[in-house]
Amino acid sequence: MYDLAAMGAWLEFAVRWLHVITAIAWIGSSFYFIALDLGLHRNRNLASGADGEEWQVHGGGFYHIQKYLVAPAHMPDGLIWHKWQSYWTWLSGFFLLVLVYYLGAEFYLIDPNVMDLATWQAVSISLASLAFGWVAYTVLCNVFVNANQTVLMVALFAVLVAMAWFYTQVFTGRAALLHLGAFTATLMSGNVFFVIIPNQKIVVADLMAGRTPDAKYGKIAKQRSTHNNYLTLPVIFLMLSNHYPLAFATEWNWVIASLVFLMGVTIRHWFNTHHARKGNPHWTWAVTALIFIAIVWLSTAPFAQREAAVVTRFAEAQGFEEVHDIVLGRCSMCHAAEPVWSGLMWAPKGVVLETEADLTRHARAVYLQAGISHAMPPANVSYMDDADRAAIVAWYLSATKG
Structure with missing residues (x-):
C-alpha cells in the first residue's frame, strides 16, 4: 500500500515537473517572439524582401533577425516549428488534472455544499466545459473576424467571467480557479494546434509548390498568437492559485479570477507598448496595483481585520x-x-x-x-x-x- 502511494506521489511530481518545464519553454518562446515582432524595424526597405529586421546581442554573440510576412523566396533548410512546447504543456497539464482532480475528486473537485455530484458527473462537466470553451472562442473569432480586435477581447472577457462564475457554482473553489486556468490554456493550445500551425503549413506547402501564399494565413496566426500573449499571465496566476486559499476559497473567488484577467491585460500592454518603441505607459502599473488591492480586499471581505502578533x-x-x-x-x-x-x-x-x-x-x-x-x-x-x-x-x- 505504501509503495503504491509513494509511486502515485512521485508520478504526480514527475508530471507536474514536466508541466512546469514545458510551460516555461512555451511561455518563454511566446513572449520572445511577440517582443521580437513588435520591435522589428520595418522602414529599411530590405533587399531580401523581408518585412523587418532587428539586431540583438546575447551570450557574447550578435544575431541578425529578419521576418518575412509570407515566406522567403526559397524554402530554408532546418526550419524550426515552435509547437511542441504548447502541445506538451497542455497534455501534461491535462494528465495532472486527471491525477489530482479526477482521481482525487472527493478531496479536490467535489464539494457537496456547492453541488452534490457523483465523480463521473463532475468529470463529465469538467471535460465538457473545456470542449465548450474552444467552440465558443472559435465562434467569437469568426463572428468578429472583421471587427476591431478590442471588441473581440471584450467578448472573450465576458465569456471568461461567465465561466468563472459557473465553475464556482459546481466545483470546490480550488477546482474552480484551476479549471478556469485549464479552460483558458485550452484556448491557447487550441490556437496553436488548430489555427497557427495549420496556417503556417499551408504557407509552406504553397511555397514548395511554387504558388504565392496568401498573406491572410499569417495574419490570422498572428491574431491568435496575440490572444495567447494576453492570456498567459492570468493562466499562470490561476494555476498557482491552489496554493493560496485567499484566492480560491472565498466568497468572491469568481470576481477575483475575473479581475486577474484584467491585470494580465494591463501588464502585457506595458510590455507590448515598450517593445514596440511606442513609449512606456506607466499608468498600467498603477491600474494593476489598484486591481490587486481590490483583489486583496475581496479575499477577506467581510472579515478584513488587522492581525496582531500575540x-x-x-x-x-x-x-x-x-x-x-x-x-x-x-x-x-x-x-x-x-x-x-x-x-x-x-x-x-x-x-x-x-x-x-x-x-x-x-x-x-x-x-x-x-x-x-x-x-x-x-x-x-x-x-x-x-x-x-x-x-x-x-x-x-x-x-x-x-
Whole structure:
C-alpha cells in the first residue's frame, strides 16, 4: 500500500515537473517572439524582401533577425516549428488534472455544499466545459473576424467571467480557479494546434509548390498568437492559485479570477507598448496595483481585520475550547501524527492539530484556511458548517484584537 502511494506521489511530481518545464519553454518562446515582432524595424526597405529586421546581442554573440510576412523566396533548410512546447504543456497539464482532480475528486473537485455530484458527473462537466470553451472562442473569432480586435477581447472577457462564475457554482473553489486556468490554456493550445500551425503549413506547402501564399494565413496566426500573449499571465496566476486559499476559497473567488484577467491585460500592454518603441505607459502599473488591492480586499471581505502578533493569547481567548473541539472533530483525522484518513501517510504539509499547543501554534493557518476561507477541510469532507467557521473567526479575532 505504501509503495503504491509513494509511486502515485512521485508520478504526480514527475508530471507536474514536466508541466512546469514545458510551460516555461512555451511561455518563454511566446513572449520572445511577440517582443521580437513588435520591435522589428520595418522602414529599411530590405533587399531580401523581408518585412523587418532587428539586431540583438546575447551570450557574447550578435544575431541578425529578419521576418518575412509570407515566406522567403526559397524554402530554408532546418526550419524550426515552435509547437511542441504548447502541445506538451497542455497534455501534461491535462494528465495532472486527471491525477489530482479526477482521481482525487472527493478531496479536490467535489464539494457537496456547492453541488452534490457523483465523480463521473463532475468529470463529465469538467471535460465538457473545456470542449465548450474552444467552440465558443472559435465562434467569437469568426463572428468578429472583421471587427476591431478590442471588441473581440471584450467578448472573450465576458465569456471568461461567465465561466468563472459557473465553475464556482459546481466545483470546490480550488477546482474552480484551476479549471478556469485549464479552460483558458485550452484556448491557447487550441490556437496553436488548430489555427497557427495549420496556417503556417499551408504557407509552406504553397511555397514548395511554387504558388504565392496568401498573406491572410499569417495574419490570422498572428491574431491568435496575440490572444495567447494576453492570456498567459492570468493562466499562470490561476494555476498557482491552489496554493493560496485567499484566492480560491472565498466568497468572491469568481470576481477575483475575473479581475486577474484584467491585470494580465494591463501588464502585457506595458510590455507590448515598450517593445514596440511606442513609449512606456506607466499608468498600467498603477491600474494593476489598484486591481490587486481590490483583489486583496475581496479575499477577506467581510472579515478584513488587522492581525496582531500575540500568539500567546490564543489559548486564553474567548471561544478557544469550542474551536479546539471543532478542530479535533473536523481536522485532526488528517492533521495528526498518524492520520486515520484513508490514503494519507502523514499530516498534510506537516501540520499537526491534535493538542491545544498545536492549535495555538497554527492559529493563523486555521483562521485563513478554515475560518475566512473554505479551503479546509478539502471539499468539506468532514462537514464543517458555517457556525464552526464563524466560531474560528470570532476566536481568532478575539485573540488578535488591539
